[in-house]
Amino acid sequence: xxxxxxxxxxxxxxxxxxxxxxxxxxxxxxxxxxxxxxxxxxxxxxxxxxxxxxxxxxxxxxxxxxxxxxxxxxxxxxxxxxxxxxxxxxxxxxxxxxxxxxxxxxxxxxxxxxxxxxxxxxxxxxxxxxxxxxxxxxxxxxxxxxxxxxxxxxxxxxxxxxxxxxxxxxxxxxxxxxxxxxxxxxxxxxxxxxxxxxxxxxxxxxxxxxxxxxxxxxxxxxxxxxxxxxxxxxxxxxxxxxxxxxxxxxxxxxxxxxxxxxxxxxxxxxxxxxxxxxxxxxxxxxxxxxxxxxxxxxxxxxxxxxxxxxxxxxxxxxxxxxxxxxxxxxxxxxxxxxxxxxxxxxxxxxxxxxxxxxxxxxxxxxxxxxxxxxxxxxxxxxxxxxxxxxxxxxxxxxxxxxxxxxxxxxxxxxxxxxxxxxxxxxxxxxxxxxxxxxxxxxxxxxxxxxxxxxxxxxxxxxxxxxxxxx
Amino acid sequence: xxxxxxxxxxxxxxxxxxxxxxxxxxxxxxxxxxxxxxxxxxxxxxxxxxxxxxxxxxxxxxxxxxxxxxxxxxxxxxxxxxxxxxxxxxxxxxxxxxxxxxxxxxxxxxxxxxxxxxxxxxxxxxxxxxxxxxxxxxxxxxxxxxxxxxxxxxxxxxxxxxxxxxxxxxxxxxxxxxxxxxxxxxxxxxxxxxxxxxxxxxxxxxxxxxxxxxxxxxxxxxxxxxxxxxxxxxxxxxxxxxxxxxxxxxxxxxxxxxxxxxxxxxxxxxxxxxxxxxxxxxxxxxxxxxxxxxxxxxxxxxxxxxxxxxxxxxxxxxxxxxxxxxxxxxxxxxxxxxxxxxxxxxxxxxxxxxxxxxxxxxxxxxxxxxxxxxxxxxxxxxxxxxxxxxxxxxxxxxxxxxxxxxxxxxxxxxxxxxxxxxxxxxxxxxxxxxxxxxxxxxxxxxxxxxxxxxxxxxxxxxxxxxxxxx
Numbered sequence: 001x002x003x004x005x006x007x008x009x010x011x012x013x014x015x016x017x018x019x020x021x022x023x024x025x026x027x028x029x030x031x032x033x034x035x036x037x038x039x040x041x042x043x044x045x046x047x048x049x050x051x052x053x054x055x056x057x058x059x060x061x062x063x064x065x066x067x068x069x070x071x072x073x074x075x076x077x078x079x080x081x082x083x084x085x086x087x088x089x090x091x092x093x094x095x096x097x098x099x100x101x102x103x104x105x106x107x108x109x110x111x112x113x114x115x116x117x118x119x120x121x122x123x124x125x126x127x128x129x130x131x132x133x134x135x136x137x138x139x140x141x142x143x144x145x146x147x148x149x150x151x152x153x154x155x156x157x158x159x160x161x162x163x164x165x166x167x168x169x170x171x172x173x174x175x176x177x178x179x180x181x182x183x184x185x186x187x188x189x190x191x192x193x194x195x196x197x198x199x200x201x202x203x204x205x206x207x208x209x210x211x212x213x214x215x216x217x218x219x220x221x222x223x224x225x226x227x228x229x230x231x232x233x234x235x236x237x238x239x240x241x242x243x244x245x246x247x248x249x250x251x252x253x254x255x256x257x258x259x260x261x262x263x264x265x266x267x268x269x270x271x272x273x274x275x276x277x278x279x280x281x282x283x284x285x286x287x288x289x290x291x292x293x294x295x296x297x298x299x300x301x302x303x304x305x306x307x308x309x310x311x312x313x314x315x316x317x318x319x320x321x322x323x324x325x326x327x328x329x330x331x332x333x334x335x336x337x338x339x340x341x342x343x344x345x346x347x348x349x350x351x352x353x354x355x356x357x358x359x360x361x362x363x364x365x366x367x368x369x370x371x372x373x374x375x376x377x378x379x380x381x382x383x384x385x386x387x388x389x390x391x392x393x394x395x396x397x398x399x400x401x402x403x404x405x406x407x408x409x410x411x412x413x414x415x416x417x418x419x420x421x422x423x424x425x426x427x428x429x430x431x432x433x434x435x436x437x438x439x440x441x442x443x444x445x446x447x448x449x450x451x452x453x454x455x456x457x458x459x460x461x462x463x464x465x466x467x468x469x470x
Numbered sequence: 471x472x473x474x475x476x477x478x479x480x481x482x483x484x485x486x487x488x489x490x491x492x493x494x495x496x497x498x499x500x501x502x503x504x505x506x507x508x509x510x511x512x513x514x515x516x517x518x519x520x521x522x523x524x525x526x527x528x529x530x531x532x533x534x535x536x537x538x539x540x541x542x543x544x545x546x547x548x549x550x551x552x553x554x555x556x557x558x559x560x561x562x563x564x565x566x567x568x569x570x571x572x573x574x575x576x577x578x579x580x581x582x583x584x585x586x587x588x589x590x591x592x593x594x595x596x597x598x599x600x601x602x603x604x605x606x607x608x609x610x611x612x613x614x615x616x617x618x619x620x621x622x623x624x625x626x627x628x629x630x631x632x633x634x635x636x637x638x639x640x641x642x643x644x645x646x647x648x649x650x651x652x653x654x655x656x657x658x659x660x661x662x663x664x665x666x667x668x669x670x671x672x673x674x675x676x677x678x679x680x681x682x683x684x685x686x687x688x689x690x691x692x693x694x695x696x697x698x699x700x701x702x703x704x705x706x707x708x709x710x711x712x713x714x715x716x717x718x719x720x721x722x723x724x725x726x727x728x729x730x731x732x733x734x735x736x737x738x739x740x741x742x743x744x745x746x747x748x749x750x751x752x753x754x755x756x757x758x759x760x761x762x763x764x765x766x767x768x769x770x771x772x773x774x775x776x777x778x779x780x781x782x783x784x785x786x787x788x789x790x791x792x793x794x795x796x797x798x799x800x801x802x803x804x805x806x807x808x809x810x811x812x813x814x815x816x817x818x819x820x821x822x823x824x825x826x827x828x829x830x831x832x833x834x835x836x837x838x839x840x841x842x843x844x845x846x847x848x849x850x851x852x853x854x855x856x857x858x859x860x861x862x863x864x865x866x867x868x869x870x871x872x873x874x875x876x877x878x879x880x881x882x883x884x885x886x887x888x889x890x891x892x893x894x895x896x897x898x899x900x901x902x903x904x905x906x907x908x909x910x911x912x913x914x915x916x917x918x919x920x921x922x923x924x925x926x927x928x929x930x931x932x933x934x935x936x937x938x939x940x
Contacts (some may be wrong), residue, residue: 029589029592031538031539031541031585032539032542032543032546032585032588033539033541033542033543033576036539036540036541037539038536038537038538038539038589039536039537040536041534041535041536041604044534044535044536044537045534045535047537048535064511064514064515065511065514065515065518066508066509066510066511066514067508067509067514067517067627068501068508069501069502069503069506069507069508069625070506070578070609070611070625071501071503071506071562071611071624071625072502072503073502073503076502088569089568089569090568091566091567091568091569092541092564092566092567092568092576093564093565093566093567094562094563094564094565094578095563095564095565095566096561096562096563096565096575097561097562097563097613097624098559098560098561098562098613098614098615099558099559099561099613105566106503106562108540108564108578115501115502118502119499119508122499128797128798134511138609139540139608139609141540141541143567143568143569144568145568154541154567155539155540155541157537327598328598
């Protein structure tokens, strides 16, 4: 007799599967104010691990964390023309504070380029103050009309990096460093998500940037998700806020800047990249819980054994939890760990004890088999590394299998129904991009002929990756 | 010839010394919106270390981190009568979002009891869901009319714990556990700040609590600073939000709750507890930089030696920075490290090389002496532990020296000009408390005769600790 599925199957309705999984695995709830989100402990644990891995990579570049205010005077936003045009429709505005109407309304930060430049212009005086490399972990607010948990929320959590450099080249190189060594490395080696590193078209650039680099990933349903972006800001904000340095002999020069961000949207990407009809699958290097040891029944001998196995795995460097809550039925607990995507389950019951074995269940590669208890501590670390690699490989294979080369807009739209299309940018161009947009298909990024990130939009041989996107 | 002091001396003007230090050590700037604050990298690094130490202690109690929205519907605040009365005058209100006026104004969280209870009431069903132990790291906003950097800011960063329990006793015990094992341990063993653990009077309780526990510390000028608080909320919020659990046989009971918080104000406490006329002094266990190795000149041999010493100290488990920025004058760098309060400075110049020594400068215990380079790695870890203990001892000695027992309100007011006064609560009572308040002196907390935290305000022998406070 087939069990009724806990989640709507992906093939039946992917968005509903996503929503079901978030509910059943207790990842998040909708907040009371439209578009806001409550991040529940298990999902917040994923975010904490993402933060810690990302933060270490950011610090390795010499960047330091700081904190700038949530509230920005409305007048700051208007100093950079493209910037205000891009963000004005999404702003939340505080008009009253401390029981009084404010003289000047205050904006809840949608991003911090403006307020940070106000301080950079004070802190930067000489070339010795450069590069100035700052990051902050913070919440930001962009009023969202079509919210979706993790993917598009009115308030989200992120890191935003902001840097100032002496030259165009220094800023360009730093944006590329973040794109490759921080974001690229993190996506590939921690999230186990294959991405296409590329360059945004003018239409898709950040409001106020001269260039935007992106990582685009294919989700389980073939749609694209922008994972993170790094921007070259040129001297746009420097000019708006008069951020200059003494170049020598009394000559002042505007600084060259970058900004770059990654958000709680990555939790949504994780779900839609690795999840299956049984729930989430968490890459072992990210997982706060890499293995769970379950007592099937509450016998003393079984409880002693699961604790012993837990201690052995911990000693072997595995992040392990012992589940001895035997007042909750075993089946329900097993399903819950499966939903939550813990990579390895080790199940121990009275019969296993007799045989000196435990049932090893692999959430990522699949399969279950009895394993000698003595072999577990040596076995599990290897399994975790294998599974980490497998997840990355699966996302890569999916992308390759669902990407087609096309030569017309019609073919591109058709291909975007199930995956990505590749089309010559020289042939598509901004006009073709506008036509695609009217069909709900966007240019996710441009890549060079050899797969690298192009230095210019119009570099010969550039290919546009087009898709429907979250 | 005496050098002009870099900071206003403490004895001359303590508030100005505080402001000077924050500027000169580059700890923080005022934000553009009144009362907001920019936390600069060095101070943010102190906060990060506080977070990591505090977070580990919080997790040890079984509490998990989560995240709740910044925006709270105004109607939530009004559900608990005392709570809204306490916070209404301090609220920031968002009236416009996404270019439109909102149907219901939204409050920027001043604290999250209300929005968290909205979810607790959904998540808690049976006694098996209890205790529910949640913490969040977040920013909160309380409009501040008399702002002071770190101590009173319109926006501040904090952790706020929120828990639900089956019984009054469980909640009471958990609030006490946080007060002692999390906050008490952290203040004493990491911040090296001696505190008085006590109980707030009814007048000083958190808005909506049935009991508030506090740690009160004496700053360098003899004034008190409330370091953190833990509240027993009774069933007040549970009743307002209908947060109940099934007690057995169909009978539902309201949960018993706690909340507890500690904030970026602790950075201010650190400055005012340990700082001196030369700058900050950071307790070694908290310090992100415990030792700095300075090259006095840029000779190759000197540079090689400072790097070698740096590597040796790192291998000995010391958090060390090598300062080889010899294009900046040595004197300026030395003063900067002194201002920033790095516990140990090791200075190496050409003459030291000849002798096989380095100059060891101790920021906390004071003094400088040449030490054999070979001895450093064995010596420094012990110095750091010694200095950690010394700072705690100094704050304790200051408190004892500047606390007097008094028997009248007049004496209490006089004593509060330079420190703390102890007065019988049975004699003072709420009426005396009101009289003191009219003189700007407050009851910081009640302590039992034996120094423990009293179970009741009116427990015989209770002593009121009274002082002027930040």
